[in-house]
Every structure is written in C-alpha cells, then in structure tokens.
Amino acid sequence: KAGVTQTPRYLIKTRGQQVTLSCSPISGHRSVSWYQQTPGQGLQFLFEYFSETQRNKGNFPGRFSGRQFSNSRSEMNVSTLELGDSALYLCASSLEGGSRGGYTFGSGTRLTVV
Amino acid sequence: TQLLEQSPQFLSIQEGENLTVYCNSSSVFSSLQWYRQEPGEGPVLLVTVVTGGEVKKLKRLTFQFGDARKDSSLHITAAQPGDTGLYLCAGFGGTSYGKLTFGQGTILTVHP
Numbered sequence: 221k222a223g224v225t226q227t228p229r230y231l232i233k234t235r236g237q238q239v240t241l242s243c244s245p246i247s248g249h250r251s252v253s254w255y256q257q258t259p260g261q262g263l264q265f266l267f268e269y270f271s272e273t274q275r276n277k278g279n280f281p282g283r284f285s286g287r288q289f290s291n292s293r294s295e296m297n298v299s300t301l302e303l304g305d306s307a308l309y310l311c312a313s314s315l316e317g318g319s320r321g322g323y324t325f326g327s328g329t330r331l332t333v334v
Numbered sequence: 335t336q337l338l339e340q341s342p343q344f345l346s347i348q349e350g351e352n353l354t355v356y357c358n359s360s361s362v363f364s365s366l367q368w369y370r371q372e373p374g375e376g377p378v379l380l381v382t383v384v385t386g387g388e389v390k391k392l393k394r395l396t397f398q399f400g401d402a403r404k405d406s407s408l409h410i411t412a413a414q415p416g417d418t419g420l421y422l423c424a425g426f427g428g429t430s431y432g433k434l435t436f437g438q439g440t441i442l443t444v445h446p
Contacts, residue, residue, distance in 0.1 A: 224376070253432040262439060263377075263422070268432025275431040310376050317432035319364035320384055325376030 222246065224313050226326035233333050238299040241329045245250030245292050249324075252294040253317065254286060257308040257328070269294055270317055301333045336361040336427050340437030348445050352414050355440045357403045357423035364426050366399050366406040367434065371420040380408075413444045 225244040233239050245252050253276075254308040265278040270287035286296040292313075298305055308330050312323040339358045356403055369377035381390050383399035383406065386444040390397045396409040399446065408424055420441050424434040 230392065231427070247352075250431050253434075255436075263424075263431045263434075263436040265435070270431065276433050278433070312376075312432075316414075319426040320382065322379050322382060323367070324435065325369075327374070327376050330374075 224311060224324050224326035226309075226311055226329050228329060229327065231329060231331045233301050233313055233331065235301055235303060235333055237301050238297060239301060239331060240295055240297045241309055241311075241331075243294045243296075243311035243313075243326060245294070245311075246324055249313035250292055251314045251317030252288060252292065253298050253312045253314075253323070254294070255310045255312065256280075258306075262274055262312070266296065268317055275317070298331075303333050306331060306333045336425065336435045338361070338423055338425055338435055338437040340440055342440060343438065344441050344443075346443045346445070347413055349414060352442075353410050353413055353442070355421055355423075355442075356405070357407065357437050359425060359427075361406065361425070362403050363435075364403075366403070367424045367426070368397055368406070368408055369422040369424060370420060371439075377422055405416045410442075412426055413442075415444045415446050418442055418444050431435060 251270045257263045263311040266278040283299045288294045308328045310328045312325045314323045347438045367382045368380045371377040381397045387403045388399045394411045422439045423437040
C-alpha cells in the first residue's frame with residue numbers, strides 16, 4: 221500500500237512569507253500528526269488531527285496552524301516565517317493516534333527560510 | 335512535561351561489536367517506540383513495547399521496556415555497516431492523542 225506522502229519535498233521561503241505543507245496519510249488512517257525536526261531541538265510535536273478535529277497541540281506559537289480534510293489529508297500552515305522556522309517538517313499517520321498504533325512517517329518537507 | 339533522555343548521543347563502533355542505547359525518563363509512558371531514521375527521510379518504526387518488563391527481539395535487535403515503564407533499551411548484537419543511522423526512542427503518554435515525545439537520538443556509525 222502507498223505510504224505517507226508529503227509535498228513539497230523542499231521549499232525555500234523569505235522571512236515574513238507564509239507557507240503551506242501537505243500530507244496524505246496511508247489509506248484508512250484517520251490520525252495525522254505533525255512534527256518539526258531541527259538539529260538543536262530534535263523532533264517536537266506540533267499538533268494532531270483526527271476526523272477533521274484538532275485533538276492535541278504542542279507548544280508552538282499561533283503562527284503554526286493546521287487542518288484536516290474529510291479524506292484525512294492534512295495541511296499545515298506557517299505564517300510570518302522566521303529564520304528559526306527552518307527545519308524538516310514531518311507528518312505521521314496512524315489508525316487512531318493511540319498508544320499502540322504504529323506511526324508511519326512521511327519523508328518530510330525541508331523548509332529553508334532566508 | 336514529559337522528557338526522554340537518550341544516551342549515548344554518538345556511537346562509533348567496528349563491525350561485529352555489540353552496543354546498547356538507553357532511553358530514560360522520570361515519567362511513565364503507555365508505550366515506547368523505537369525508530370530508525372536515514373538522512374533526508376522520515377523515521378521508520380522498528381518496534382512498539384507496551385507492557386512493563388516486555389522484551390522484543392527482531393533478528394539482531396533486542397528491545398526492552400522497563401518494569402515501571404519509564405525506561406527502555408535497544409541492544410544490537412554483531413553490528414553491521416547497514417545498521418548505521420539515527421536511532422530514536424519515543425514515548426506515548428496517557429491519552430495524549432497522536433503525540434510522541436522523542437529522545438534526542440543516537441547517531442550510530444558502524445565501520446567495516
């Protein structure tokens with residue numbers, strides 16, 4: 221079966237711009253989580269969506285937002301980009317977002333803010 | 335705030351050697367997962383352990399979950415160059431939907 225697809229793979233944006241990243245989960249998976257990975261902070265949880273509802277949110281400013289569509293595809297948006305937003309953004313899909321579920325990650329979107 | 339301390343941060347060994355990576359926390363986790371990540375790719379799930387004291391073996395990899403569900407270890411026997419990569423432990427706490435708390439990772443390099 222197809223894996224988790226993230227688009228685009230690479231992005232270069234200018235400070236102050238906004239960006240939208242897309243994630244298509246594995247068919248049948250209803251939970252999509254987003255993570256930011258940087259060399260200094262490692263992988264940090266952004267938020268999780270299940271059946272179009274945000275169920276959980278990490279400690280990121282309001283510039284980071286997301287949504288999920290009825291087909292479980294998810295998007296995250298970052299507004300007013302800062303240099304520190306440069307990172308690998310990963311999404312993970314699972315059946316229900318629970319403790320026993322296997323989480324399948326996409327290959328990520330590498331965002332560079334200049 | 336739940337934290338996972340992973341050690342060592344870096345590990346450079348020769349092919350055929352054994353190694354252990356540790357993951358420790360003061361918090362209890364419902365489950366503990368181990369991932370391996372290659373450069374430019376997302377983490378790939380290796381195993382999920384859910385019961386305190388649980389031991390799982392996958393070929394040359396042995397995973398253990400502490401009795402109190404606060405710590406875990408990954409042991410690799412007879413490491414091979416193909417084992418090179420970033421190893422991450424990740425804990426799932428309570429009803430925190432979709433949220434994995436990751437350790438900082440261990441960069442393993444196995445030299446031929």
